[in-house]
């Protein structure tokens with residue numbers, strides 16, 4: 001798709017270690033404008049580390065990252081302006097109300113207060129939080145907080161949207177809304193980098209699936225291409241490529257712990 005366009009994200013030989021533990025090894029990835037990348041991998045594979053690098057939180061990486069023609073090492077602040085990031089878990093300022101929090105976030109992005117107000121009300125209403133918009137968030141459920149985080153990540157209408165397990169804690173209706181939001185953002189030409197363990201959603205929304213295992217990319221293809229070479233469902237492909245084909249015997253082993 002759009003192979004002749006200029007890439008919006010180019011990652012060359014990205015590496016990252018925590019002390020002497022190597023977490024990302026020679027990651028090479030090219031993402032074109034308007035693509036939805038499903039970035040998947042087992043727990044601890046290095047997905048969040050990749051994302052934290054792309055959004056400029058991790059600076060001591062090896063290799064080169066270029067985003068929208070800007071070098072991540074020297075132009076991180078400009079890059080941050082065009083990225084929207086929704087983390088899986090965040091320390092939300094829960095003594096604030098959603099409107100206060102979104103106002104704070106929007107102002108950090110240099111948005112006009114009137115635009116923040118208008119957009120925040122519309123987005124919160126779409127998520128069913130209109131009546132909660134002036135309540136302190138310390139009483140909110142995980143899903144309600146997640147809805148506020150998603151709103152905060154998208155408020156400035158970013159060109160690139162990075163979602164790290166955004167569906168965490170959301171109820172079934174909210175999952176449908178977020179999937180639909182992703183589809184609409186894609187239609188608007190946004191580039192989406194989507195990390196998730198929810199294989200059914202990744203399978204449906206991604207143009208390209210990138211599978212990370214032990215800090216290395218072990219697959220980078222469309223779902224159709226993966227199906228032809230690796231298996232019928234993304235769950236099976238995932239198990240095959242991450243060397244975990246004996247999942248039921250692992251479950252047996254777990255339950256056997258109760259037996260003498």
Ligand SMILES: Nc1ncnc2c1ncn2[C@@H]1O[C@H](COP(=O)(O)OP(=O)(O)OP(=O)(O)O)[C@@H](O)[C@H]1O
Nearest residue numbers: 018019021023041042043044045046047048049050
């Ligand atoms: N701040 C840190 N200091 C030391 N090690 C870390 C740190 N953050 C992550 N790691 C390690 O790096 C590896 C990759 O972690 P990362 O969070 O990127 O994985 P992930 O693929 O996002 O996993 P999950 O699916 O469980 O969220 C793990 O072994 C983790 O223990």
